Amino acid sequence: NLNVxxxxxxxxxxxxxxxxxxxxAISKEGDIYIDYYSDKxxxxxxxxxxxxxxxxxxxxxxxxxxxSTKKQEDHxxxxxxxxxEIIKKHKAVIKVKSKxxxxxxxxxxxxxx
Numbered sequence: 001n002l003n004v005x006x007x008x009x010x011x012x013x014x015x016x017x018x019x020x021x022x023x024x025a026i027s028k029e030g031d032i033y034i035d036y037y038s039d040k041x042x043x044x045x046x047x048x049x050x051x052x053x054x055x056x057x058x059x060x061x062x063x064x065x066x067x068s069t070k071k072q073e074d075h076x077x078x079x080x081x082x083x084x085e086i087i088k089k090h091k092a093v094i095k096v097k098s099k100x101x102x103x104x105x106x107x108x109x110x111x112x113x
Contacts, residue, residue: 025051053100
């Protein structure tokens, strides 16, 4: 059994925001994968999309409040900064790996006490 104790609504918000980004990153066709694993130190939840990826320039800024790569009016650039703050409050870590044009992976790492 993998048990992570966290604030349920906060975790649902993180999942929603990461899924929304993944959906928007896939222009026509693509896939989204969600999985998890554990080791002796932590539980890791991963969300992977086969969308457009994140450039190196954007990757260094994506967690900054109000930073967005989207040009639409209804995007404020707060989603990933909110995710990061929630993760920090849970004493966890959020990591991102991306290959521009291929895929992006967000990992949420929860360490055992």
